[in-house]
Amino acid sequence: MADLLIEASAGEIRTALVDETGPLEIGFHRGRDLHREAIVLARVSALAPDINSAFVELEGGVEGGASCPLSGLLPCHYAPFEPGSARPKRIGDAVHVGQKFCVELVMAPNEESKSWVVRADYARKGRYLTLTPFRPGLRFDDGFDLEGKNRLGDALTPILKESGVAVHAPARGIGDDVLMAEAARLLGQIRAIRTAGGGARQILAAASALKNSLRDAPPDLGRIYLSDRDLLAQAQSCLKQWPDLLPLLDVPKTEMGLFADHGVEEALDALIDGHITLPSGGMISIDETRAATVIDVDSAKARWVNRGANREQGVAGPGAGRLSM
Template identity: 25%
Template sequence: MSKKMLINASHPEENRVAIVVDGVLSELDIELAGQEQSRGNIYKAAVVRVETGLQAAFVDYGADKLGFLQISEIHPGIYPARNQTNGRPRIADILHRGQEILVQIVKEERGNKGAALTTFLSLPGRYMVLMPDSTTKGVSRKITEEAQRKVLKKTMAELNLPDQMGYIVRTAGIGKEKEELKRDFDYLVRLYEGIIQRKEQVKAPAQLYQESNLAIRSIRDYFSTDMDEVLVDDEKVFNDTKDFFALVMPEHGNLVKRHRERRPIFSRYQIEEQIDALSRNQVSLPSGGSIVIDPTEALVAIDVNSGKMSSESGIEATAAKTNLEAAAEV
């Protein structure tokens, strides 16, 4: 099986990342200039208004619209000292107008609604998510095999990590050595320490941390060791990618390669044609059938048609083969 990650960043107005398996587009992510993801960004913000009826606060973190901070998203470390061990106080006892706090975006602005914020910070890495000022130490629920969970918990416990630096090990951490996990943890701690240093140097509202660009996010979240190569068509993004691999997983750095052909990278691997097909509501199946996808207000309807399929012996066999091919496409 051939598996590649293609990073198309040669056009400043649009970045695209595709994962291709045996020539077939498996994953596609697109980021437009001016519409970069803000979810995950961390800011030094100032409280503008405390709403006791909502048990929430509106916070200025530098965007056009004020962010929304619910009381359930306020870290106990912000509570007044007298209340830290006596349960959660009311929001008016925690926050006041003009108070400066660290916030992170958990849901981006939508329509007339401002971004949803939290003060429970988290920093995603390659193998784990760091949660500063937290005692949570665990393994992702996506790792369902108990044996793997036990091994990861045992490995992490042997690292003697700080008590107030929580973490959740991601699926990418399965089978990794202690040194690799520790390297990722140390990288995230340095990142957090840099955020705290910048916090002391600026006045709210100010951005302290920006979530990685599309290329680095895709590598962090989707790169797997069964990939043959990571091809990049832009010199700066190529160098950033090499640096990220050197920092987080140097043993795989040789897989990062620069696409130097004159033919655009997505055209070279027939990705443009497959992207065009994504906008059509009808998809042809290998044996002559098709599926038709129609979104409605309540649901997305998928109609499976056997079409000219007649090679199977009997209607049930034809239906089974059609449904298997349709399931693969969906």
């Protein structure tokens, strides 16, 4: 069973999913990435048919306000379209220069790109549900039995009249009152987006990094360890919406810090060094050259079972490849 670690420092939230073998996933939340999932008004400034995309200005965006608009890139597969209809295949059929609409910030600018990647077919995500106004219908993560699907389908019928709904695994065992409260919150956000008028302004701000880290925590966690009491108080406030996580919160005593105690700092040092030892005995080497970043997997022979037969395979062992940043 995995535990979630959350550490806070100035302007940054660090998270790690760990089990008895060490870290499985590591996340950093800082800078521009903290604005991801915000909804802002966009204006198409130019079409780029060669990459089947459009350039947009994010009016009233996340840095500098209306007087300093940011740029965004809108790929055709993220372009606006009538819910339930076919997606446009060419950017020129989807938008025109000067057109305004709301977009969701998807990917922050990096060293290679100065523009946000944005999408006009936005969704609003919660812990138990995601509302998908551009994709009608009801969908379930794996693990729901027929009785549960029928019960939740009946409860969500009023919501389905305005938006598609994806029901997530943490919703299993959650009371209908909690589920419907989240549905109402998310539907309120979608209505606010739909009724947003013109003008340069941010429509919906992004949630805090702490809140999104808790929202995206997998089901069946062991504990959620927080670095200090202030972070605990913030988490307790967030989890009024997600009561399944509230009993898991803990602030353990630690001399070296959560990440050091659970082997995460050691894993980060290995990433920086460019040599990562796999549980199977293999190794991943990462080397940067002027032309490319080269990743070499030197896999040890690991034994695994397939349909009752033991086979020797040159593959990484359990958990390999799940460490991400």
